Amino acid sequence: MSTLALTVRDSSTMLRRNLLHARRYPSLTLNLLLTPIMLLLLFVYIFGDAMGSGIGGGRTEYIGYIVPGLLLMTIGSTVVGTAVSVSNDMTEGIIARFRTMAIHRGSVLVGHVIGSVLQSVMSVTVVGAVGVAIGFRSSGAGVLEWLAAFGLLVLFATALTWIAVGMGLVSPNAEAASNNATPLILLPLLSSAFVPIHAMPGWFQPIAEYQPFTPAIETLRGLLLGSEIGHNGWLAVAWCVGLSVLGYSWSTSKFNSESK
């Protein structure tokens, strides 16, 4: 079997294993879904009027503003679960068994990453459905925009997942993995997800503007609502590719040096 065929076959076996875990133990995934949904309802129904007037509209306008941000936050929340399950997995004897087998080395990690990206897509779909149910409508998005939006979400999920896998690998246990990955949920709070950048203090604006979430959020808004994307599109893609490469090389080097 060629190396590529071996890689694909072993990775898909590992993916099946991870999906089996996720299906057998859905509670972690569901718990992680609660955070973005709670925040969505809280900001729309409790703070909605105040937040709406802040962006020069009302609650309805604010629903449009906040949903793209929360969709990306959902990804941040889902990959915390990835960090936890990778960390759990590494404490299992089965990983040592995999290392003594003539299989493609990276397939264990690739299985985790693809499984986690699929989970992210599902979670984003659920949160998106809640958004639509409470009144979110995309204005003027055609097939191309929807495809681009989907592509962006997958790319962003891939980037964050590789980082989360690295975090899971360096964490000695599940609690540590969960703590180490917490910034991935907190980062959206410091982005343009909830309030526009120009409403933040001047000294903080550059940080909020150039962190990975803001360009992705602004690009998604542009695609779904027709707002100005500008340089955010390229910035978002650059962040995704950069984080993916970084996370991938970090994770694989950690995984390969793991044997002590």
Added chain:
Amino acid sequence: MSSLAIAANNLHKSYGDKVVLDGVDLTVPEGTIFSLLGPNGAGKTTAVKILSTLTSPGTGTGAVRIGGHDLATDPQKVRASIGVTGQFSAVDNLITGEENMLLMADLHHLTKREGRRTAANLLARFDLTDAAKKPASTYSGGMKRRLDLAMTLVGNPSIIFLDEPTTGLDPRSRHNMWQIIRELVTDGATVFLTTQYLEEADQLADRIAVLNHGRIAAEGTAGELKRLIPGGHIRLRFTDPIAYRSAGLALRDATGDDDALALQIPSGGSQRELRSVLDRLDSAGIEADELTVHTPDLDDVFFALTGDAHATDARTTNAHATNAHATVPAQAKEAVR
């Protein structure tokens, strides 16, 4: 084609300042059971980890060939010919026993049908068919160990590493495991077994190497190792003090125990030595009430070789057991990770 399944020269491994393996040579002919015997912390698990490609050998290590493949240059070929069952169970606890087996079948690139058949056969052979649909996390220690070994056998490995396969098992599960290990060799596999149980090595292994402080203290068959150690004797016990005393006169080389009315005559336990003792008793017209032949067992060998005189006392004198154990280096047990 080489007839050696494992040929390792001068294995070295250190973690920081701590030398774990200090020049270990291992050769295991195909189709045999080789046992690496040693106390906790002797380096057994490290040796298995190196031979099974989990850990890289330390500097100074010579050529290592497993199944004819070079460990350093061709680790994937080595992996393709081995199976490993570690000291801590290497099963996926979140999924069922059957799913674990099918996972292995997929990773060995069997077709769906082959995979199902192999999984079903092995589950039946290891008496796990009834538990096949239950999560592995609910299995008992013995069941988990059987599932672990069943998973190792999916790829039909020609060389099987078993790192303390019976540690923590109850006597019945242990005997089951021994039976399974014997069958593996009947089927043509080579088994490399580590254990801290002398009886296990004695029962199973064609050759035994005693590992202590990272070096091979002795190597040979169980019989050869036992012959290294003096201590075999014939013991005669009497109820009649007069018979006891006259036997002591007839057998000059005997040492007596006046309280127990027992005599000990040094002997290797051979038929000729035994007959000479009986002849001398006959010609003196003495009959002993009880005769036992004591040959040194592996315990004697083990304690003599691992150089721990106190430990020998510990076996006979329970009161000293605590002290004796304190002299054994209290090293943390390495785990296969």
